[in-house]
Amino acid sequence: MIPELGMGAQPGCLVVISDINSDLFVMWLQGFIDIVKPSIDSKVLLVLEKHTTHSKNLKAVQLARQNEVIMLQLPGHTTNRLQLLDVAVFKPLERYYNQSVEKWMREHSGDRGEQPLAPPVLAAVKVNSN
Known part of the structure; x- marks a missing residue:
């Protein structure tokens, strides 16, 4: 952990x-x-x-x-076709999350060994998606 x-x-x-x-x-x-x-x-x-x-x-x-x-x-492998959350929520979330990670990486390009932390990046996703 x-x-x-x-x-x-x-x-x-x-x-x-x-x-x-x-x-x-x-x-x-x-x-x-x-x-x-x-x-x-x-x-x-x-x-x-x-x-x-x-x-x-x-x-x-x-x-x-x-x-x-x-x-x-x-x-197996059928729930994504039956659950609208995959289409309506998780796909956009993935897109916004990836954009937030890319932004974090640009802003922290000089940092060595650090990785973006999920909760702060997801908080940025929440703000960006409103």
Whole structure:
């Protein structure tokens, strides 16, 4: 974990550099449950792409069931076609993020060994996209 990557992040954010794994997915799922607050009267449908960290993760399945989260798994490589967020949010976010990183790199061209920190760069993305 690189503490600097969390600089400027919202309180409660989990900042991890890793491929998804079973333990990380359970941590993410718990955070999702804490924010969404599903209940018996208000169950939540969580649509996931089929991945072993989701489909073969007994802890995640149990956590979801205990907290009224229904996990629906779609075939691999199909979620981007079904989720408008990929088109309407994530593509523009990627474009603005890349522009912010390029700007940061130009402004810090003399700095050796430093990398742009995600939260400040994303904050610039938020400002630029308004």
